[in-house]
Amino acid sequence: MKRTLPLLLSAALILAFAQAAMSQQDIKNLAPEAFGKLTRPAAQFNHEQHNEKAGLTDCVVCHHGGKDGKIDKTASTEGTPCAECHKVKPEDKSTGLMNAYHKQCISCHKAKGKGPVACGQCHKR
C-alpha cells in the first residue's frame, strides 16, 4: 500500500512527459526566422489539422501569388515560404509579413465565422 502512491505518481509523470514528447512533433507554430525575436508567443498552427477542419484541398486559398500589393488567387505558390515575398519591413507598398499572416488568417476566420480571431486564440502562452 505504501508503494502504490509513489508508483502511481511516477507512472503519471512518465505518461505526462511521453505525451508531451509525442505531441511536440504534432504542434506546428508560425514562427518564421525572419521575425527574429517574437513579440508574442508564436501563433499555433497545425497545417494538416487546419486543412482537414476547414475542408481545404486547394493550396492557393492560402498560398496565393500576386505582385504590386494585389493578390492573385490563380497563381499557387505552395512551397514558397511567406517570408520570401512578404518582408518583415517592406520598403514598398506590399503587405508586411505580420500583416500578411494576420490578414490571411483573421479575415478568412471572420468570413467563415469559424477559427480564431482574437490575439490570444493563436498566440497561446
Added chain:
Amino acid sequence: MNAAYQFVTGPLAWAAWGIFLLGSGYRLISMYQLAKTKDATSIAFMSWHFSLRSIVNWLIPFNALGWRKSPVMTVATFVFHACLFLTPIFLVAHMLLWNQAFGVSFATIPDNAADIMTLVVIAACLYFAGRRLVQPEVRYITSGKDWLALVIVLAPFLTGFLAYHQAISYNAMIILHVVAGEIMLAAIPFTRLSHMVFAAFTRAYMGSEFGGVRHARDW
C-alpha cells in the same frame, strides 16, 4: 465566440465611440448653456491668460499647494493618469487593431512595459479605493458615483491584464475586456469620469476667477 467577438469589436465599438464623442460634445454644449443662464458673470471674467496660467501650474507635480499637501496622492494620481492614457493607446495589440481596421500605424510601447503600467493602474485604483475608505475627509464626500467611476476604470485594466496572461478563460476574458473598455468610453461623458472633458474648463474657471477677480493664485 466569433459572433460575440465580432459584435463587441464591431457595432458595439462604434456605439461606444459614438456615445463617448457625441456625449462629450453634448455635455460641453449643455454645460455652456447652463453657465450662460445661471452664471453669466463667470463667462464675462473668463481669461485666456489666467486660465492657461492655472492649468499649467496645476499640471506640474508638487507645484500647486494642493499637490504639496498630499504628496502620496500627487505621485499616485500623476502616475495613474499617465499610465491610464499611455497603456491602452500605445499597446501593440491595440495599435494592430487600428491597423487592421483603418490601416493606420503608430509607435508602440513594449509589452512588458505595458504589463507593468497596467499593474500601476490597478495598484493606483486600489490606493484610491483605500483612501476613500480610510481618510475621513475623503470618506465624508464619497458617494456611490465615485465608486462606480473607480470600478469602471479598474475593469478594463484588470480584464486586460488577465486576458494578456491568458488566465482563467481567455475567450471569456477577451470579450469581457473589450466590453469593459467600451463601457468606460461610453461612461466618460455621463459619470464622474466626465472630469476628462471638464477638467480644463474647471481649472480655467477657477484660474480666471482667482486671477481676474480676487487677484490671487489658485495653486
